[in-house]
Amino acid sequence: MLEQFHRTYKYAHVDVVYTSEAEAVAGLLADSFRVAIVSRPFSPADSAVLAEQKIRPKQTKIVREGIAIIGHPSRTDSLLPVDTLKAWLLNPNAIYTFVIEGGGGSGILRFLRDTLLGGKMPAAKLYRADSAPAVITYVQQNPRAIGLIGAAWVCDRDDSTTRKFLETVRLFALSSSQQPGVYYQPYAGYLRPGFYPLSRDVYALSREPRSGLGTGFISYLAGPEGQRILLKSELLPAAAPVRVVEIKEERFTIEKGK
DSSP: OHHHHHHHSTTOOOOOOOOOHHHHHHHHHTTSOSEEEESSOOOHHHHHHHHHTTOOOEEEEEEEEEEEEEEOTTOSOOEEEHHHHHHHHHOTTOSOEEEEETGGGOHHHHHIIIIISTTOOOOSEEEEESSHHHHHHHHHHOTTEEEEEETHHHHOTTSHHHHHHHTTSEEOEEEOSSSTTOOBOSOGGGTTTTOSSSEEEEEEEEOOSSSOHHHHHHHHHHSHHHHHHHHHTTOEESSSOOOOOOOOOOOOOOOOOO
């Protein structure tokens, strides 16, 4: 995405810092960053801090993404009811170590607490990795590890890096409490209908008082070209249509002409 933005706008340059969600928002509030791409909108407390600085915050929903669950490649079973995942996470004696992208301020950890676990923190063993590739490496090397990462890392089947990752980990398909026994992987077409149970919205948060480089980058992400790129990465764009095609097999006969 960033490479294509720079190719399109040759005189613009965006410096990117990859960090946890909590650090990104804290940096935005402290004026260290002008824009933060995170999986939550501004909170009332965030808005109050910016109001004291006479800043009117702006937020734009960019995309909806799934949280992918990955396991060691030796696993033979890749079907996982979300209620089973929840029970594992709440069990301090669970046999699995859960590896979470984003370190201590992880947006995935916050999502698990607020959305899946009803306000509770996971009781199972946690290993907090600094990046999605670090999660994948840990899972590759530990048969009792289960990783949680943004789905774009393992769902863009046209990307050579993604294909390499998928050769070395097992991607789980999840079933929800509402549709037990029906399993989906975190591809874009299954996010809008709500079939895949672990999905979240991603926002661009801005503190720019007037149009600038950050605002231009957000406009690119939310515009037609940016949304098409996001869709290609198996994310669900906020402003672009996604078509789900259901194929039904039916018997038919062809009568030979007389």
